[in-house]
Amino acid sequence: MDRPEFYRFHQGQKTLPFADAEYEARLAKLRAHMAAEGIDACVFTSMHCVAYYSGFLYCSFGRPYALVVTASENVTFSAGIDAAQPWRRCYGENITYTDWARNNYWRAIRSVTGTGKTIGYEGDHLTLAQKTLLDEFLSPKATADVAAASMRQRMHKSAAEITLIKAGAQVADVGGYAVKDAIKAGVREIDVAMAGRDAMELEIAKRFPDAEYRDTWIWFQSGINTDGAHNPVTARKLQAGDILSLNTFPMISGYYTALERTLFVKTVDAESLKIWEANVAAHEYGMSLLQPGASCAEVTEKINTFFAERDLLQYRTFGYGHSFGVLSHYYGREAGLELREDIDTVLEPGMVISMEPMLTIPEGTPGAGGYREHDILVINDDGNENITGYPYGPGFNVVG
Template sequence: MTERPAFYRFPNGEKAPLPFAPEEYETRLAGLRRSMAEAGVEAALLTSMHNVAYYSGFLYCAFGRPYGLVVTPDTAVTIAAGIDGGQPWRRCHGDALTYTDWARGNFWRAVRHVAGTGRRLGIEGDHLALAARAELDVHLAPASVTDIAPAAMRQRIAKSPAEIALIREGAAVADVGGHAIRDAIREGAREIDVAMAGRDAMEAEIARRFPQAEYRDTWVWFQSGINTDGAHNPVTARRLRRGDILSLNTFPMISGYYTALERTLFLGEPDTESLRTWEANVAAHEYGISLLRPGITCAEVAQRINAFLEERGLLQYRSFGYGHSFGILSHYYGREAGLELREDIDTVLEPGMVISMEPMLTIPEGQPGAGGYREHDILIVTEDAPENITGFPYGPEHNVID
């Protein structure tokens, strides 16, 4: 009987173009290795989609299987499942090992082959599940385990020029989707129909701008009426009615990098109280953008916008924090929680950070002006005023649909 390996190399075909040049990935790995050395870590096992993609370029599809990237002072090896064929090797920076399904624990045998046993190991404490941690202990018997997720997050927060260039492209694609949505809005249309128009326009635009990329995960949340009360409410088949408040949300995904455009609109003229709330939220949005300068903390930004809304009697309708970082993330992976505009985040803004400004007010159903009001722009923090890379217009003068 043929012996079945636990893992093997499968360099099938030629290496595919990655989102960034090899030098970009080497710079990222060098930063991670510095953090490892400072923490006394001999080998790191990264298991999250965002960190595997950030350091290797490969964005995996788990489907119930484990994936990883093992980083040592000298190597960086992607560990992927056999179901993916040669794609992990083609679309990763450096080398890859493929593990097989022929015996339980083969993922961990592949990890052990690279990381060794009895080492001082780094893991992602916010991602490695309890069951996986038990397997790690059995197969790797680490001398110690250190959480390196916070250090990796701090590194991802500081965007490189190449990342900023990709994020600019994403913001422009989001605008394309926004215009397609606006053109599709009409009385009687379903939310799903309007959403598909925006998504299709963005998919085509991404393929035009990035002809050698992979295409997946671009989406739209288009909400109407009561469905606007939450920022992440899914699309429904509700039909648009004259007088509806609308929420346009486009999310193009380019090689794991998420960008967003979010706008309040009305189908027909808004009533007096709706207009007052909308204009107040726009004013908070513009005030918030003016605060995004080096030296201010995320908490200070949140507190100042809180005061702005409290003066107008609207703070009790605030829905969530006022913005977040951009990078490798989507609605199901990745988060740079250290760069969110909330009262409990003390991170100081620095040039090169990329962050949104997105105040939202939700007026409950049954009250005058009911609905969710939200504007969202993407800002690059510079030495001086922030650079707004979102182009789609906002406010009542632009987004009342006749």
């Protein structure tokens, strides 16, 4: 029996999140960078870069995947277990590698890159073991880390991306309302989270009938569980007076959006209300600062000053916002566009960024709990557009 190292398996119709012209525009910008830097081929291995340039969001399950871009070709590489699904969901060509022999993945990649070339790779993703195999199989003349350049490109959203992100923000709102409706004393966190997730998945399927559905989730936290922004859902039962943290995360074709809100069950005490209102005020002030020409560090320092004047800065635990696009809680963070003291990136039209101040008051302190509001804003020529619709603050979010 002939057992090939790799082969092409194409069946069905290609179905992509965006039009072909969108991918051609992304590849053209990448190829311009490659030409300027003398790079012959880029070997992308991360979920976010493969998805950004090809539309294919892979499921690794311990196997390596890739996208190779040369001056004339763009080819995804996938494992045989996926059959033709990667070809149907990628822009360009797809090659399937087999596991009859170890490292057929790299033999397949070599069939496109050749050897002795200058190879671009993702220094923040490729493991040391895989970099060793890249050097062994491709015998590159030189290598160049293209992770930062790709991230800078992804930070500037196209009109098509912004349209998708706006739809995602609307889906997040749907999840928020479903969560609010499910909240009452005695209900478990997991039950509330499932209600919101189901509502979002149904909404995504209605809006995007040709998409693949995966990864949409909710973090719904109560009481002490609100102290961290990324704390998992538990079976804790809600109690009257509990502080709550609503976090809805619809995923559409690899694109992440989010809604995050502070709520209370039935009643909110005076100390908690004071802190909540201060965080809401910081949230509103922060959104007003997201203007073209402002730097991330400048915005951060101004909000820091706002909290320091109210003796609350010591309760801040992380940055005030971040970029959106092809990312999730396990891939794709665009670290160059975060509202932190050490990020000097200047906001420009076409960027999409959140404002999400959070204060964590320790247990045993009046007003204990985690307070967080989160809106998504599109930077435009005149300022910004807030694309989040679910209301924030005590007037709407004392519920149950």
